[in-house]
Amino acid sequence: MQRLETLYSVSSNIHSIATALRRTVCFIVCLILFAALFPIPAKAAEQSEKEAIRVGWYECAYQITRANGERSGYAYEYEQTVSTYTGWNYEYVTGDWTELMDMLQRGDIDIMANVSYTDERAETILFSDRPMGEEKYYLYVDITNADISLTNLSNLNGKRIAMIENSVQTEQFCEWEKEHNITTEHVLVDTVEETKELFDNDEIDGIISTENSIWIERGLSPVVITGSSDIYFGISKARPDLKEALDAAMRSMEYDKPFYNDELYKQYIATETVVFLTEKEKEWLKEHGEIRLGFLKDDTGFSTYDRENGELLGVINDYVQDASDCFGGDKIKFRLIGFDLEENQIEALQEGKIDMIFHAGQNPYMAEQNGISLSDTVLSTPLAVLTKQSHFDENAENRVAISKEDLQYKWYISYNYPDWKIVECNSAEDAESKVRNGEADCFPIRIGVLMQYVDDKNIHGVFLTRAMNSSFAVSKGNITLLSILNKTLKTMETSKLSSAESAYEDSLRKVTAKEFIKDNFLIFSLVILTVFIVVLVIILGLLRKARIAEEKAKNAQQQAEQANSAKSTFLYNMSHDIRTPMNALLGYNHLMKKQLTDPKLLDYQQKIERAGKLLLDIINNVLDLARIESGKMYLNESYAQVDQLFEEVVGVFEPQTKEKKINLKSEVCVQHSHVMCDITKIKQIFVNLISNAVKYTPSGGSIEIKLQEIPCEREGFVAFRTEIRDNGIGMSKDFLPTLFDSFSRERNTTTSKVAGTGLGMVIVKDFVDLMDGTIEVQSELAKGTTFIVHLMHRKADEQYYRQTDEGVESDETENILQGKHILMAEDNELNAEIASTILEEMGLQIDWVNDGVQCVSKVKQMPAGTYDLILMDIQMPNMDGYKATEIIRKMSDKEKAEIPIIAMTANAFEEDRRKAIVIGMNEHITKPIDAEKMKKIITEVLK
Incomplete structure (x- = not known):
């Protein structure tokens, strides 16, 4: 019985345990089902990350609350940047x-x-890593107080100085004391x-503050730095998670914006502080006077x-204006020297002729090599490079083309892209050419270009990631001036000068002739052709009138003389009006040639050029004839070497003879080559004769030219015989007697398909007669023509031509012209x-005025030495x-009165040149302008 009770008891316990287990399992299952049906919101899991971060805000130089309630300042912007990385919201x-x-x-x-x-x-708190x-700590005091002296800090003893309790700036001030x-x-x-409040109640004399x-604004000045320290973010020890995200x-x-702290400091702190000059700096300015x-x-x-108007434009004006008055009563005077x-600037700085250079590239190494010191950044200029590469990599080892005189770009490249190889060029145009030809990978330009x-x-173009920073430059060791200049920059907004x-670069940029031609090529070509046709019609009309005048002259001598005189006067007056559009036609054609790369357009350009030169030859022949007939033709003798002159003329026709496959041979046999001649x-004599030989000799023919010295009976003179022989179409015996008559041609243009006026031989004969020479002609149809010219020239003095032979080397020419x-x-x-x-392509700087009144006014207004030469x-x-030349030559300022003046005019006759020289001009350049001839004349005058 007892055993049964024991078994019953055990059974009951097992049943109880089983029941408890079932209940526990059911509870767990219910929890799982509940979690599956009603998941916990994700927001609860991420609460710590998304909750608002509580940030302490107190008013100081780093944290500013504006009048409209907006927050600003160094710390505020820094915090906002942090939030872009962390996703934080701030309270x-x-x-x-x-x-x-x-x-x-x-x-x-x-x-x-x-x-x-x-x-x-x-x-008690965590700090950011x-x-x-x-931040720097300054002692601010009222320097107008008679008891305080900047030169003797011991006068601060006993003064009441306010400072924040338990702050680092207070601790450092105590150590400074x-x-x-x-x-x-x-x-x-x-x-x-x-x-x-304490200061306003006159209860303190100074303040320790950032x-x-x-x-x-309250009249205090920072007189001395008493300490400094790095500043960090302080973080609650209860939030190590925030420290981890913040770090x-x-x-x-730091990786993305390596100079971010410096930029913020300059933007918010440096510009907030009104700077002042120390007693030492004031004394320096007083003793030194104007800053050159x-x-x-x-x-x-x-x-x-x-x-x-000759006005100086650019950011230099903004700086000088602001810097002059940036220290209140302590004025700074500047004297600008251009x-x-x-290289000239740096040399002048080294020699003490100037005190500062307005801007130099930020390159400490190059500054050291040139013995100069650089200021803080004045402004930054964004740059780009022009390249043919489809994918340009600025971090690769590129070849960069830079003009040899452009130190700014050289310093910039060596400092910012030390792996790049600099390819020196003669000019910016040369640099562009090297890039187009594959001799360089790129060349730098400003964004505006x-x-x-x-x-x-x-x-x-490809934008570069590194801007070109510019600084002022002073002589090494001129610490006082450098400090003054840095202080002037500190008073200006960071981006103002940049x-x-x-803005100045954009406003000064104008559409150039090259750009206009390039953008309007078809229209421009039509205009040129129209001008060509109009001028040609004018010429043909003139020729027709001239022929009519000559026909009338046969009836009566008096009428002939009047017609000749009228014709000559008319053509003389027309010279200026004809040459002006011709100058535009040939000039723009010359500029257009440099811009074209399309073979078809180049072919059009070359045809326009040939037609223009032919038209110019016609004009010159007509005008020369008018001067000959009016008796106004003179000889203008100068030194020459006959053999070189001969080779130069023959060389002109070598391309044409090669194109026509004509065999051109020339021979020179002279002993006395140095002569005086026109x-x-x-x-013009030999160009006309050889030109005719080329015109009338068919493809496969030959031309032989021989210059030889012959015996001369006249003392001090040398005689030459020139023979020009061709096997061309020749001339008939009936035509030879009229060869040197005006407008005479055996075949007209339509029949022979060779252009010309029939004036060339007339002019040749008249020029030869003017020089007391002779010309003979031998010709036969289908067999060719031979011209024989005899001329005498006075021998040149040996001492004269030895000096002249030295000439002007090409490099010397560049040096003479560059920057004038x-x-x-x-x-x-x-x-x-x-x-x-x-x-400008020659390296010259040009100021342009519209008339003589403006020219005289410009010379009077600008300082002596501003202009090296006048083109008049x-x-x-007006x-x-x-008249303008006469007024300039009579100026009281000797340097201005003696400035070289060159006539640049469509008045192209010899009497015009003589008159210009008599008036006081140094030389005479005729239109249309020959660029090479102009360069040579300007070089000789400046030399």
Whole structure:
């Protein structure tokens, strides 16, 4: 019975345990089902990451609340950047420094910016691994107080100085006092507002503070730096998760934006502080006087002279204006001194002729090599490169083409892209050419210039990631001036000068002749052809009138003389009007040639050029004939070497003879080659004779030319015999007697298909007669023609031609022309544009005025030495070139009165040249402009 009771008891216990197990399993199953049906919101799991971060906010130089309630400042922007990496939302908790520090230590707020590290604070709060910046501590005092002197800091003894209790700046000030043996009365405060109130009530004499403009506004000045420290984010010890995320964000920021802290400091802190000059700096300015500021005369965006009024334009004006008055009553005076080349600036700085260079590239190594020191950044200029590469990699070892005189780009490349190889060029155009030819991979340009290449299929622009930073440059060791300049920059907004430079560059950029031609090629070609046709019609009309005049002259001698006189006068007056459009036609054609790459368009251009030159030859022949008939033809003798002159003329026809497959042979046999002769007329004689031989000799024919010296009975003279023989179509015996008659041709243009006026032989005969020479002709149809010319020339003095032989080397020519400043008086805008382009390609700087009145005014207004030469048109409104030259030559300023003047005019006759020389001009250039001839004349005058 007892055993049964025991079994029953055990059975009951087992049953109870089983029941409990069933209940437990059921409960667990229910929980699982409930979790599956009603999952816990994800937001609850991520609450710690998405909740608002409580940030301490107190008013200081790093944290600013504006009048409209918006937050700003160094710390605020830094915090917002952090949030882009962490995804945090902020809840700002306001208070004073002491209150917020206590809250951070208790965990009532999560983060606070601008906290200096101390071991004591590290026991109660966490710090970010990296500093968010550095703050400097200044002693602000009222320097107008008679008891305080900047030169004797011991006068601070006993002064009442306000400072925040338990702050790093206070600790460092105490150490500074001990170091300088100064004892002040410490007035401990908790807030900026409390400090303001104490100062306004005259209860304190100075303040220890970070850089803050509010003290400047109250008349205080920062007289000395008493300490500095890195500042960190302080983090509640209860939130190590925030420290981990914050450190990760700051590491990423350091990698992505390595100069972010410096940029924020300059934007918010440096510009907030009103700087002042020390007594030493004031004394330096007082003793030194004007600061001699060197600048480049043609530096687009920085410093460029306006062609119309000579006004200096560019960011240099903005700086000088702001810097002159940036220290209130302490004025700074600048004297601007212009230079053509950067090398000249550096040389002048080294020799003490200037005190500073307006801007130089930020390259410490190159600055050291040149013995100069650089200021803080003045402005930054974004750059691009032009390249043919479809995928340009700026981190690769590229070959960069740079003009040898452009130090700015050289310094920039060597500093920012040291792996690039610099390929020196003669000019920016040469650099572009090397890139197009594959001799270089790229060449640098400013962003504003890129638009010129938008439609260029062979080259394109690529923006560079590193801007070109510019600084002021002073002589090594001139610490005082460097400090003054850095302080002037500190008073200006960071981006002001950079923005101004870009604006000036855009405003100065004008559409050039090259761009206009390139964009309007078809229209321009039609205009040129139209001008060509109009001028040709004028010429044909003139010829027709001339023929009619001659026919009438046969009836009566008196009428003939009147007709000849009228014809000559008419053609003389027409010379200027005909040559003006011809100058535009040939000039623009010359510019267009340099821009074309399409073979078909080049072929059109070459045909226009040949037609234009033919038309010019016709014009010259007609005008020469008019002068001959009017008795106004003179010889203009100058030194020449006959053999070289001969070879030069023959060389002109070598391309034509090769094209026609004509065998051209020449021979020179002379002993006395140095003579005095009229070079232009000699050339015209033989150009006409050889040109006829080429015209009338068919393909496969031959031309033989021989120049030989023959015995001469006249003392001091040398005689030459020139024979020009061809096996061309020849002339009939009946035509030979009329060969040298005006407008005479055996075959007209339509029959022979060879263009010409029939004036060439007339002019040749008259020129030969003018030189007391003879010309003979032998010819037979289908067998050829031979011309034999005998001329005598006076021997040149040996000493003269030995000196002349030295000549001007090409390199010397470049040095003579490079950077010279020229004033050009020209009333025709098209001619001015053509001449400016040609002259600028020679390395010259051009100022343009419309008439003689403006030219004289410009010379009077600008300082002596501004212009190295004047190019003077003759026929201009208001005042012609002759009158303008006379006024300039009579100026009281000797240097201005003696400035070289060259006539550049369509008045092309010899009497025009003589008159220009008599008036006081140095030389005479005729239109249409021959670029090479112009270059030679300008070089000789400047030399």
